[in-house]
Amino acid sequence: MTERFSFRLDATDGRARTGAIDTPRGRIRTPAFMPVGTAATVKAMLPENVRATGADVLLGNTYHLMLRPTAERIDRLGGLHRFMNWDRPILTDSGGFQVMSLAGLRRLTEEGVTFKSHIDGSKHELTPERSMEIQRLLGSDIVMCFDECPALPADRDRIARSMRLSMRWAARSRAAFGDRPGHALFGIQQGGLEHDLRAESAEALREIGFEGYAVGGLAVGEGQEAMFGVLDFATDQLPENKPRYLMGVGKPDDIVGAVARGIDMMDCVLPSRSGRTGQVFTRHGQLNIKNARHMDDPRPLDEACSCPACRNYSRAYLHHVFRSQEIISSMLLTWHNLQFYQDLMAGMRAAIAEGRFAAWQSEFHAAREQGDIDPM
Incomplete structure (x- = not known):
């Protein structure tokens, strides 16, 4: 077992890459999809079942955990890995995005952000130094810089000011992170959709020096075409x-397009959130289990899937338990969606390693264009 954090590239195919991140808590195969465990749990899943889908790493949320149960409490109880019974790598975000999107009455200064909790209205402050302290108390393996993420669309001056503030905060995050062998700090590139601002941000981050680099400020309302347009140049910077980590992405075709443009890591709440609302991802696209067409259907969601929902239960049963609001519905549909996402990543890793990623992409899109199986 390694005592350090390291990254290696094993193969490339076009701009797509496959390799591995080694950490003291285990290897992360890339490209990797990180299920989101916002409040120290992937909703409706046991940690060992998340691992069984093929997940190598989870994401935890600094903003939510600092408010409840607090980072100090988690530290006293042995750290986030022990607290949530996940012994493999954890990446924690910085809290910046949630402060901007969830918190009330926030005030942004050079120092940081003061805000009121969305839970109870209590007042808090997040600075680069405090974000690093919280993530240290949590004990996460991969720590994210504290940054500001403006929603798009926004005018160029607003994006430029925000990016330069984030770069100053990145330098403060690096200084506050200190020397933590076996742990990694990732910088976050900002700059909206602007090529020159992204280049300026990337140059500032490279000068500071990080163990990994995220593409931030995307999947915030700009649409897939604009996001891919940025990734066409941003990863090469x-x-x-x-x-290279693309934050908050996404739908299956977003993920495939991002990997094709050189991204190694992604996270999104979509597979788990969709499972709880009856939205199911399959090789043939998305389906809604609450639709009446599934009521008498004895077939599985996806005959090629190995998850318990597909192995042991029919569409008819899954339709029934969803409509009856039974807890097992969230459990089975979330497991299926997470399995689909991890199978997607495994398929891409193999295709890149074997030099057939373009053909794999064509097969992926062709299967989705077929649509769901015909009704009974």
């Missing part, structure tokens, strides 16, 4: 020998 980041170091080739470090992991």
Whole structure:
């Protein structure tokens, strides 16, 4: 077992990459999808079942955990890994995005952000130094810089000011992170949809120096075409020998397009949130289990899937338990969606390693264009 954090590239196919991140808590195979465990749990899943889908790493949320149960309490109880019974790598976000999107009455200054909790209205302050302290108390393996993420669309001046503030905060995050062998700090590139602002941000981050680099400020309302347009140049502005992480993405075709453009890591609440609302991802696209067409259907969601929902239960049963608001519905549909996402990543890793990623992409899109199986 390694005592350090390291990244290696094993193969490339076009701009798509496959490799591995090694941490003291285990290996993360890339490209990797990170299920989101916002409040120290992937909703409706046991940790060992998340692992059984093929997940190598989870994401925890600094903003939510600092408010409840608090980072100090988690630290006293042995750290986030022990607290949530997940012994593999954890990445924690910085809290910046949630402060901007969830918190009330926030005030932004050079120092940081003061805000009121969305839970009870209590007042808090997040600065780069405090974000690093919280993530240290949580004990996460991969720590994210504290940044500001403006929603798009926004005018160029607003994006430029925000990006430069985030770069100053990145330098403060690096200084506050200190020397933590075995742990990694990732910088976050900002700059909206602007090529020159993204380049300026990437240059500032490279000068500071990080163990990995994230593409931030996307999947915030700009649409897939604009996001891919940024990824067409943004990944190449980041170091080739470090992991590249696209934050908050996404739908299956978003993920495939991001990997095709050189991204190594992604996270999104979509597979788990969709499972709880009856939205199901399959090789043939998305389906809604509450639709009446599934009521008498004895077939599985996806005959090629190995998850318990597909192995042991029919569409008719899954339709019934969803309509009856039974807890098992969230459990089975979330497990299926997470399995689909991890199978997607495994398929891409194999295709890149074997030099057939373009063909794999064509097959992926062709299967989705077929649509769901015909009704009974």
